[in-house]
Amino acid sequence: MTLIEKVEHHEIHDLTEFSSENFIRKPLTQSKGIVCDFVCFEPGQTAGFHKHPVQDEIFYVVEGKGIITFEDREDIPVKRGSIVFTPSGVVHGVETDDSERLVLMLIKGPGITAKEARYFMHGN
Numbered sequence: 001m002t003l004i005e006k007v008e009h010h011e012i013h014d015l016t017e018f019s020s021e022n023f024i025r026k027p028l029t030q031s032k033g034i035v036c037d038f039v040c041f042e043p044g045q046t047a048g049f050h051k052h053p054v055q056d057e058i059f060y061v062v063e064g065k066g067i068i069t070f071e072d073r074e075d076i077p078v079k080r081g082s083i084v085f086t087p088s089g090v091v092h093g094v095e096t097d098d099s100e101r102l103v104l105m106l107i108k109g110p111g112i113t114a115k116e117a118r119y120f121m122h123g124n
Contacts, residue, residue, distance in 0.1 A: 005031070012062055016103060018042050034109040039094075041066065041102040047094040055108040057092075059084040064102035069093040 008029050015038045017024045023045045028036040035055075039047075041064075049071055059068055061082040068076045068084045071091035076084055086092050096102045 012038070012105070016040055018101060023047060028105075031111045033111050034107055035111040036108075037106045038062075039104045039106060041094065041096045041104075043096055043098050043100055045096050045102075049091050049093045051091045052088055052108060054088055055110065056088050057086045058107040059086070059094075060105040060107070062103040062105055064100045065097040066102040066104075067095040069095055 010028055015026055015028075017026070018040050020042055023039055023041040026038045026040075028038055030036070041047075049069070059078065059082075061078045061080055063080050065077070065079045068078055068086070069092060070076075073090075075095075076082075078084060094102070094104070
């Protein structure tokens with residue numbers, strides 16, 4: 001993804017797209033400070049456990065219900081309007097409700113993961 005250095009505008013509901021095969025992830029924007037993705041899940045779809053070594057992540061639920069899952073702490077049920085902050089290095093995932101679609105906006109920072117970002121976030 002190319003780093004953006006201009007003002008951008010998106011209509012969230014125009015970006016909504018689903019697939020029965022796998023969740024759909026659409027990159028919205030990326031700068032040195034943040035990266036923003038839009039992710040659409042059909043009922044029953046999941047994003048397995050993973051972590052971002054140098055990026056904090058914010059989940060904003062645009063629509064639907066689901067669960068932000070964690071390897072070493074309690075899972076967090078979410079619904080439209082929920083916001084969840086996950087610090088860098090925390091192993092997490094996403095599960096959907098079996099009867100409802102889930103649409104998330106994911107905001108991660110910093111937007112770059114180079115050596116400079118690692119130093120900024122962790123000092124090493």
